[in-house]
Amino acid sequence: MITTGPTGRQAPTAGEDGPNHVDVLIIGAGIAGISAAHHLTSSRPGTSIAILEARDEIGGTWSFFRYPGLRSDSDMATYGFGFEPWTSPLSIASGTDILEYLHKTVDDCDLRRHIRFGHKALSADFDTSAGLWTVTVRREGNPRPTTLTSRFLFVSAGYYDYESAFTPDFEGVEDFRGTVVHPQFWPQDLVYTDKNVVVVGSGATAVTLIPSMAPLSRHTTMLQRSPSYVLTLPATDHLAHALNKVLGQRRAQRYVRRKNIAVTRTLYRWSKRFPKLMRRLLIAQVRAQLPEHVDVDTHFAPRYNPWEQRLCIVPDGDLFKAVSSGDASIVTDRIARFTPTGIQLESGQHLSADIVVTATGLNLLPFGGISLSVDGEPAELSERFAFRSMMVSGLPNLAYAIGYSNISATLKFDLVAEHLCRLLDFMDAYGHDTFVPVPDNPGMRRSPILELQAGYVQRGIAAFPHAGDEGPWTVEQAYEKDVERLRHGRVDDPQLHFSSVRDRDRPRAADPEDEHRATATSVRGR
Template identity: 50%
Template sequence: MLIVGAGLSGIGAAHHLQSAFPRRSYTILEARDCIGGTWDLFRYPGVRSDSDMQTLGYRFRPWKQAKAIADGPAILEYVRDTATEAGIDRHIRYGHRVTRAAWSTREARWTIDAVHDGRPVRFTANFLYLCTGYYRYDAGYTPELPGIEQFGGSVIHPQQWPSDLDYAGKRIVVIGSGATAVTLVPALAEQAAHVTMLQRSPTYILSLPAEDAIANALRRTIGDRAGYVVTRWKNIGVSTLIYRLSRRRPQMIRSFIRKAAIRRLPDGYAVDTHFAPRYQPWDQRLCLAPDGDLFASIKAGRASIVTDRIAGFSETGIRLESGAELDADVIVTATGLRLLVFGAIRLQVDEREVKLPETMAYKGMMLSGVPNFAYTIGYTNASWTLKADLVSEYIVRLLRYMDRHGYDQCVPVNDDPTVTERPLLDFDAGYVLRSVHEFPKAGSRQPWQMGMSYAHDLVKLRHGRIDDGAMRFSRLERR
């Protein structure tokens, strides 16, 4: 087995694999020089999860800290401790960027090409498992901002946050209204002279306690592991309920979020200007404000929101279409991610290039026509790790099935002409819409649908049939 990526998904996959198959060898190739993936890459002030750690944490390793909405360094420590305690770190090859993976049906084997210290390196494996995430690590997304070169201060994208930036006492404008902006603004406001969040249109922002009182009480009374299980299911149930109500009764959820914002903002604040999105709840991901930190910064006068469009830039700030000007010493372009399918690894099957948009995703984790291959893409409406754990559990079941029946190869085959194509990521966020055409397709029915329901996936991936008719198995011809 070869796993690509030593972030949250890759470490979890390795843990599931070695727990189930202690005698099976595996290697993790990591392009960077350390464990952690997203949680090591992002270093901007206040970086944190927008999911609770009872569901972002691994199923097999309870989260024991008091804060449920954890900061980046705490999550990174959790991932690294998981790897160290299980000895997974000894299986990682750092600084190995995979460029190509070629499958041979005749040999039932992958040949994986990577680059290490500028030199080509080759590996072989009987199963390839990509845990690369789905966005570019080298650069985030910045839209065209004509004239920004006229600005005399610093321009920073959060994905490349400079460690030596001194923003104390500075005027900062954060362009954007997504999760990164909502995280940055209150964190920067602790030291900056003032922080302005400049948004073209509002985002749904929901305040939640940073600490889960029920989770902490359960840990004290029934122990870490049992308390973790109960809290995990409690949080899955609550988040599922909010999502379903958002889709079925959006006006009710809109009203709930609006009233919650009003309670935390100054009297008379223009809530419908700055906190009333044009889209429905969960057309895009909800943003979290732990303990209402963003609202508190606004109420204290340390931060403000401006809803307007950029007309241009000057040496001292930003000119808006309304005619107003925002003075700034620092501009932060919290304008999103750039997606990257499978880390830009070229896939081949029997010397034929795999064109990803022509493939169909099987159970949201394998590709039609690509043997002995899996990948992890987490939920857009819930914690990433909920799906990552289920995918790993399914791969363990699949490998056991193959071992039991003496199979060397498994491959999903879509030969049902009634299955129609759907987007793999059916989500209206800008970063998805810009790149979803480069991804594999989902299908209109099982097992080709991309599920976004943990409860449904739990049944399907943990308990569903392995030999379901779409998955085909074969053995090598022995000489």
């Protein structure tokens, strides 16, 4: 049975089942899940996979969020997959364009047949005697949960809670006679033409909404408690466009990706090494794009150093153009209370509003909210360590994908998927059925896997596995280090324990160096 999804493409219904057992079960059909599925099917065609998607559409964030102006906050040459070139000349792309690209990738790689839509994973228990995960799944339209089994579990459900968003308790909001919306639950019938709009927030969502809504609204105001760093980038990569014509898309992509990675990593390293200089430069490029009457020091000079929170990217300076034209304005103040006609600020100023958009942040949710256990014993993620930024201490045959905070997330997703394939090759070559990371020093210093000072991170990151401070337990926000560790590094490690279901007491290979050499030969070229 086939139904048509929101984009008009055909998608399997929740009632269309596949096998009850697969080798690798992927949770989530977003960018990370698509990357894992491609690498597994292309590198290991004999490995059976299934992708469980709770919704009726692929794309994760890009099909879930529907607010005006939704777009990438990374360049598409690196946000696109390494195996599927981004061919548009746009460097910063709209959510619609990204979703079309993801659909094309799924179709080009023949992945749609592996996706089971309307399947939400509720819990997963690993049976060490059988070497299997049993995953409890709720299917759309079926009140009775079903179960699936797999040898390996790959969690690519992202880290946002799709069912709840963060909105502070604003005093008097019940008195407001206008409309209050959160971008996460944007009503598609909302009309803001000729309305006074106040967008509460200063992050990536707010700077996206302002230039999108301002031309149609009567006036749009960005109300922020404190500023963020805002960086203008070209919406179109003219060099990439020229190289595509000369070299062809696939060859050009390699050069453009390397260039963009180098530029982004240099910007980040300079921000960490010379924060005062980078602060001056970032604020200066804002000042150059705004009229003299705009108080840049109040509205665009953050209290923190660059990259303690993510930079907000604006293509071709569209936010500054909206402010310069008078269609939009920035107010830096605190909310005292809502009134029937708008928002009263602590300074005494009153902002009239017909619509208030609370772009106040998201809630984090580790591993899609799946309850994990081993032999029936609950596994509390917050008490565990991340191994190579993709596995979890004490959890057998499980990998996950969480992107970078300072460069395109897809770069990390592709590396994790590649390493997973190398790991499975290694296990096949030596008859292993199970891997489990076990720290030699469980008392090592713990730190968050994301150390951004953003509110949404601070509120929820403690529920995730933690980084350690030594060996494979560190979490590197550095693409080049992960290339060395995940793409070129050894698969085996003294703290990654392998075993066979057939013989749990069988020792590891006597000479791990021999295993490494053999595995390097078997996976050469990956």
